[in-house]
Amino acid sequence: MAFGVVTRALVGRLQDGLGEAAWPVRAIGAGDLAAAGEPCIVLLLWRIALEPALRNAPPPPGAPAGAPDPRVTLHYLLLAEGGEAIAAQDVLARAMGVLEAVPILSRGGDAASVQLVADPLDAAVLAALWHALGVPLRPAAAYAVRGVRLPLPRPG
Numbered sequence: 001m002a003f004g005v006v007t008r009a010l011v012g013r014l015q016d017g018l019g020e021a022a023w024p025v026r027a028i029g030a031g032d033l034a035a036a037g038e039p040c041i042v043l044l045l046w047r048i049a050l051e052p053a054l055r056n057a058p059p060p061p062g063a064p065a066g067a068p069d070p071r072v073t074l075h076y077l078l079l080a081e082g083g084e085a086i087a088a089q090d091v092l093a094r095a096m097g098v099l100e101a102v103p104i105l106s107r108g109g110d111a112a113s114v115q116l117v118a119d120p121l122d123a124a125v126l127a128a129l130w131h132a133l134g135v136p137l138r139p140a141a142a143y144a145v146r147g148v149r150l151p152l153p154r155p156g
Contacts, residue, residue, distance in 0.1 A: 003045065006074055006114065006145050009105045010043055017098030023080065023091050030133055039083035041095050046129065047075035051146065070150045075119055077129075079140040089139060096141050105145065119144035 007027045014025040018041070025041045051071045078095055080088035103116045119142040121129070130137045 002151055003048070003074060003148070006105065006148055007043065007045060007076075010076065010099070010116075010145075013102070013105070014041060014043070014095055014098055017101070018091075018094060022094065023083070025095075039088070039091075040081055041091060042077075042079050042081050044077045044079075045074055046077055049073045049075065070152075071146075072148050072150060074145040074148055076143045076145070077140045078143060079138060092139060092141065099143060114145050114147045117144050117146060118142070 011025050011027050018025070023039050023041050025043065027043045027045070030044065030046065049072060051073055078092070078099070080092040080095070082088070083091075099116060100118075105114050105116055121142045126140070126142075127137060
């Protein structure tokens, strides 16, 4: 499952769960955070980590025995940008509720299901992250999507 597929699934889940009356949902890169502009819910993929514990998991369906099946965890920040501070906090809480309601992402019920979990960051890590991004500290929720299979090149 490509990383963009996971990000699009999260954006879609947020858009569907919040409805049309909510702020728009945008997936952005780290360099775009300071320029978010109008009020919106922001999803930022900030870290990708290999999952060594899943390296020896069974190969995906249809793959030959012993085929590699590397998996990663995608780390996201969810925040509400722009607008009045209390309104942004309320929107962030609603967005978190949407993600917490169904902690599994799947592609049409196939074996590519992955788990969405809260990813608590301590204050020092969060402060360092905001500093590295060049933006002031702000309320955010961290989530991790675990078990994302890396797309491997096809033989031949």
